[in-house]
Amino acid sequence: MQFFIDTADIQQIKKANEIGIVDGVTTNPSLIAKEGRDFHQVIKEISEIIDGPISAEVISLDWEGMLKEARQLTKLAPNVVVKIPMTEDGLKAVKILSKENIKTNVTLVFSINQGVLAAKAGATYVSPFAGRLDDIGHNGMDIIGEMVEIFDNYMFDTEVIAASIRHPQHVLDAMKVGSHIATIPYEVFQKMFNHPLTDKGIKAFMKDWEQFQQN
Ligand code: E4P
DSSP: OEEEEEOOOHHHHHHHHHHTOOSEEEOOHHHHHHHTSOHHHHHHHHHHHOOSOEEEEOOOSSHHHHHHHHHHHHHHOTTEEEEEESSHHHHHHHHHHHHTTOOEEEEEEOSHHHHHHHHHHTOSEEEEBHHHHHHTTSOHHHHHHHHHHHHHHTTOOOEEEEBSOOSHHHHHHHHHTTOSEEEEOHHHHHHHHOOHHHHHHHHHHHHHHHHHHHO
16 A cells, blocks of 8 residues: 655655655645645655655646646656546546546545546546545545445556545555555654554663663
């Protein structure tokens, strides 16, 4: 399973990359806005750190505008994946981009039908949002698992990115249901590292070592 980091924060991307746990990056307009800097500049900086896929989202809602933005975004770095919202115009743009061998990530996916339509249009990735589905009383992970199964049944090449990950249990569940990728916020990565017994164990080892040194 691949782990992407879901952030546009350069420091977080650098730190996670140095540890060696990052296969790619996903951003969205809200994450970019948080940085308060030029969108293209941020994507360029990320591409200087990460070799894997970097999702950068279009702002246009019409397919012609999406295509224009997509072509500009892919000029920033060879590993840029164009993130496109799950709309009729979005899928039309995905179809055209897939013929141009431009990689796409269809975002804001909340149902299996949406995922299947995106796969049929030729999306490289689809991003079902687990956390936001959970928020309205659905089980986001069930949808992700069924989507993976259906893509397998019909041999779609499209990969599923478990998105809107809110806590370590989401990551575990995404792995259990066979999601190809999970895109994880930095704060969730940090929680995945921690375990009270690890801290307790380190303390005990250090204490024993110090006592041994004094003898
Ligand atoms: C995915 O690509 C999105 O950037 C992200 O996972 C959205 O997560 P949120 O629902 O926590 O905003």
